[in-house]
Amino acid sequence: MNKLKPGRPSVSASDALVRQVKDTIDFYSMIAPGQSVLIGFSGGADSTALLYALFVLAGQHGWRLGIAHLHHGLREKDADLDADFTAALARSMDLPYYMVQSDVRGRCRREKISLEEAGRKARYAFFFDIAKTCGYDKIALGHQKDDTAEQVMLNLLRGSGPEGLTGISPVRGRIIRPLIRVPRNEIETFLQEKHIDWREDDSNKDNRFTRNRIRNRLLPELQSYNPQISETLWRLANVMQAENAWINGIVTPVFEQALLEQGPGYVVLCAETLAGQPRAAGRRLVRMALRQIKGSLRRISWRHVEQILSSPAKGSTRNRQFHLPGRIRVFRNDKRLVLTREKKSLRSVSLSGRQYETEDFAYRLDAGQLRGAGTCIRIAETGAQIRFECTTNDGDTRALKDNGKTARMDLDKLGFPLTIRNARPGDRFVPLGMQGRMKIKDFFINNKINRHERRRIPIVQSPEGIVWVGGLRIDQSVKVTEQTTNILKIELSGEPATLQHLTDFRKDF
Known part of the structure; x- marks a missing residue:
């Protein structure tokens, strides 16, 4: 003192x-x-x-x-x-x-x-x-x-x-x-x-x-x-604070334009929009995304930002995946840039390729829960949200086409309760458009789904069997036809590993 x-x-x-x-x-x-x-x-x-x-x-x-x-x-x-x-x-x-x-x-x-x-x-x-x-x-x-x-x-x-x-x-x-x-x-x-x-x-x-x-x-x-x-x-510092605020005011609308999806712990940006910006703007866009999911830019260097911006050639089927300090995982191809922050340390990835995997999960949906405006189930283990809603078939076949995150199936062909879980060894279903039963594992392999992401994909199962592989394909048995009266619409959202980027990446891994 x-x-x-x-x-x-x-x-x-x-x-x-x-x-x-x-x-x-x-x-x-x-x-x-x-x-x-x-x-x-x-x-x-x-x-x-x-x-x-x-x-x-x-x-x-x-x-x-x-x-x-x-x-x-x-x-x-x-x-x-x-x-x-x-x-x-x-x-x-x-x-x-x-x-x-x-x-x-x-x-x-x-x-x-x-x-x-x-x-x-x-x-x-x-x-x-x-x-x-x-x-x-x-x-x-x-x-x-x-x-x-x-x-x-x-x-x-x-x-x-x-x-x-x-x-x-x-x-x-x-x-x-x-x-x-x-x-x-x-x-x-x-x-x-x-x-x-x-x-x-x-x-x-x-x-x-x-x-x-x-x-x-x-x-x-x-x-x-x-x-x-x-x-x-x-x-x-005083001058740069004012300059930085001014520049961010210019770049923020571009960030909002490039933003495809965001949620707790993840951001998805349009890689084409990012690639179309001047290098200086691209760096700021990347830092904005990292700050959103990490909270700060501590331990993020110029080299890390440049690594993210180094995109694959347009049309390339090559996918890039790497890690940054602070449990940040980066996925990148010529269409999307996905930044996620994992809950567990990425040091859990061993040299042999084993990696932290999503814990087992299983959720139940009874028929009574579909009354009124439908219901949502949030999968705490992945952050995904699945919305179930009953509709009627109005005959407009264009509205029945799935977009990857949405599935429609014949409600009257479904048994209840439905179970929402991750994939298990021995799982089989008949993918829409096919006749024979296929192992879920083989379906993932055929669609180039990275083995580390498979357990994050929600599987919807009725008492008769699997009816939907979340974000990918419904079972042939619940296909909507002209004779269908009631439809169950399922929408998947909020999960960085199984939504937009996974739909695009599945052809690349």
């Missing part, structure tokens, strides 16, 4: 730092009157200054404040002293205080990520959990102007593109950063003048960490070339 003069801090709304915080909040519309704000509080200089500034402003604007502190356990006794300091300050201000101890080192080992990344993930998970549980509208963090400069330099050294040069965003969803326009030296000057104590984190001096080397070595060296290097980098 810094040894400062004793005395009760006297902070007011007229103080320069408090005014800067207020101006930043107003400029970015960070907090509305009457909202609640959870302050991520480490006890360091930045978060301490933020706490005092928001504490003063809260009374004027009716904000409800709370303090959240993560005990990361990385600095042994110092971490305990950090927790004691933050708890005591919360008590002195009569603010709600939330603290949790996290095994950051254990997370680092389990997820095979850096210690910095493990700590960041633990903090954000804790903050969001408290905000959701306790009803906080915003999460205020103490990132300041120099942090932005360091982030820009870090991203530049990593080979980041224009988006990486935007630095640290002042507002990102529920996260706000009211100190983002205040430099570090002004924060420490404010605390010293007000005789406010804060905690020092000695790990910030450990130059084994890249960010610390940038702060302690690189930026001081660059000051000999440009004494205002931090200000210059912050200004660059």
